[in-house]
Amino acid sequence: MAGEPSGDALGARLMAAAKRLTGGQVRFIGVGGEKMIAEGLVSLFPMGELTLFGVFELLPHLPNLIRRINQTAAEIVRQRPDAVIGVDSPGFTLRVAKKVRAAEPGIPLIHYVAPTVWAWKPKRAAKYAALYDHLLAILPFEPPYFEREGLPCSFVGHSVVESGAGQGDAARFRAQHGLSATDRLVAVLPGSRKGEVSRLLPDFRATLERLLPSHQTLVAVVPTVATVRDRVAAALADWPLRTILVEGEAAKHDAFAAAEAALAASGTVALELALARLPSVIAYRLNPITVALYRRLIRVKYVNLVNLMLDRMLVPELLQEDCRPDHLARELGRLLDDPQARQAQIDGVAEVARWLGQGDVPPSERAARVVLDIVSQHPTTGKVKA
Template sequence: MSGPLAADGGPTLFLIAGEPSGDALGARLMSAARRLTGGKVRFVGIGGEKMMAEGLVSLFPMAELTLFGIFELLPHLPNLIRRIDQTVAEVMRVHPDAVIGIDSPGFTVRVAKKVRVAAPSILLIHYVAPTVWAWKPKRAAKYAAIYDHLLAVLPFEPPYFEREGLACTFVGHSVVEGGAGKGDGVGFRNRHGIGPADRVVAVLPGSRKGEVSRLLPDFRATMERLLPSHPNLMAVVPTVATVRDRVAAAIADWPVRTVLVEGDTEKYDAFAAAEAALAASGTVSLELALARLPTVIAYRLNPVTVALYRRLIRVKYVNLVNLMLDRMLVPELLQQDCRPDRLAMELGRLLDDPAARQAQIDGVAEVARWLGQGDTPPSERAARAVLDVIAERRLNGPQEGKP
């Protein structure tokens, strides 16, 4: 049984995103699916600002799902369980052609498991393969038992899942479509009154409340340490709506001139205007690589959460740039190393040592090719894969071994 057709005969897609990076993926997927179907597609589900700009009416605010870490999650667990049940009920009501969970496995996998039991005819697709090559390799078999298809963003990922019987398509990393390498630095400086002698650092404290709270005090102290030797230093802080007020309050008393910006255009223009970046670990590190902006990566989690994770981690680095190159190109200062003196030393080196800057700029070019830069847009590959899986299901019914 296929899902209900959109009013014009196209498929219905139930999309679930739980954080800003997934919201961006979902929005690009929606746009590409609309192009490929000539507009004959219907979208329902959960998303943020970008997906809503593409026409999605979110079932509830995506911000409720933007959680990370065991101890950060526990106080919100009752509401999370309620939202899982609400989402499953909405899937049952809509009965779409496919449910597409976009990353955020703490929520999307739980929804998918319940949908698999309640409505086995609905296609289940997950966008962004879990990093089984980094930790918890048994997740490959777990996903194979739940999902019909997986969309991978890295070229080496499909074999991990195909050997478990899960069809997997490499689509490329959607970050290459964001325009991170096409910012207007001159225009940004002019708009914000930034002079040619000003030394601009892009400061990116993350998109989760916990990240912002943990990292911004150290980022402030880092800028304070650098100021005596860099009197024209200033910070540009790109942020997102979910944490904007929190970030604005935290940077109000910074010792250097600070400019808060919001939106991708301003963020990418800020990258082009900056000389270096100090950033929380996450998708933004890939955007910085595509922008060829030398970066220092920082991160800190609850110590107990880290102790549990360290027993499971199978890789040497947290930054995907370093992982793909298998060397420490971009400095990573994590946990006890994430402190102002170390951050200031590494950031100061990028500001003052042209050779160190150029080494990063040269090193990320290979990574950009791995991510799919310069090829068919990843969102188009992803949308085509989704539509092909739906077409095959409508034609042939469920695969053998699947419900």
């Protein structure tokens, strides 16, 4: 089960690895997006119904969310699968897992992507330990937080290193879109949730408008996903500069290779930009009341995982009241105009790929091996062997 595009990508890679390891002797049912469906998932309903974030953004959709939680749990109990894997999105997956545990305690419950107990709500470690059989962690320092609570936890690495983010073709992208040698490309990534797009795109538009007088050949490339494509396309219609809207991983990675800098919503895409060595500015804004609640709980200095891992502000983060066109234009303009600032970011993320699990065995295969081992050793399953 996944609830947003980043989880859909993680789930799809795990599914592909499980198919390879079992010679295709595995099938999937649950909730996922286009990538998981492409790997063979039978999705109970469109994943887009779950891509919500923030207390006040969620409230109008709460009745439908509760209905989907109940529907999913009931289907799991009916199907009695060899394992249930929740991929991040704890607002959905955790609630489904609780219902399944109460109804069918013998089904192995696995959660993929450890909750950030090192950042906020440390008591969640005990909550997860009481519910799940195993946790798949994407960061190397996470397992001890859960193992001390008695929950087996495996560091598998972050499968964003398998995304191909650093393997785009700049020349191909420029040729496909008729870009000249003087056109200066900025990647604009407003997020994958409807609320993110609605909040951030107006500020991103105003940011580029501020830069246009001194950067007259600026072109914006806007990678998007199916769940928000129409909304993004409509917003771009009146932008004061040339825009290129692209969909799909290959086109996005080609855009990264061709671009000089990026302006992006906080999230997994920040890691992709780091792997692509594309200097970036990260922005985000939520409902002010939601933010006030979160700020009382959060225990870390940064939101961008690159900055967290480096323990310094390498990639500018302009959040909430700082997420303003004048501030964004200042930081993005610095990346466009100052080669040293660009190079400092490129050099600074050199260690991030290794920390995320880049190596001989892909993270998705490590995750799939753990899942298949759990299934093969479980007393009530044991049907699938890698």
